[in-house]
Amino acid sequence: MPTYVSLIDVEDRTVQNAQDLASIWGEIKTELEEHDAELVDSYAALGGHDFLVIFEADDREGGFKSALTFRRHGLRGQTMELVHTDDFSQLVDEI
Helix, strand or coil: CCEEEEEEECCCCCCCCHHHHHHHHHHHHHHHHHCCEEEEEEEECCCCCCEEEEEEECCHHHHHHHHHHHHHCCCEEEEEEECCHHHHHHHHHHC
């Protein structure tokens, strides 16, 4: 199952308080499941982005739909597919 990471910013969403923001994650987790994806982990972050979200999807289509879920909730983000370093080293060895 491919793994993805999204770097999320909340600039586009009006959040009244931390409790409002927490409720968003429950909605997002439910929607990810509708796209055959699973929220693996999420972190609040200091620095250039507000959150880091790691999720798995059955295929690339599920990854795209999941990334759009964040946008639908007014969260701006950059989503990337991850390759485990062990798998990456095998790819490099094949070149």
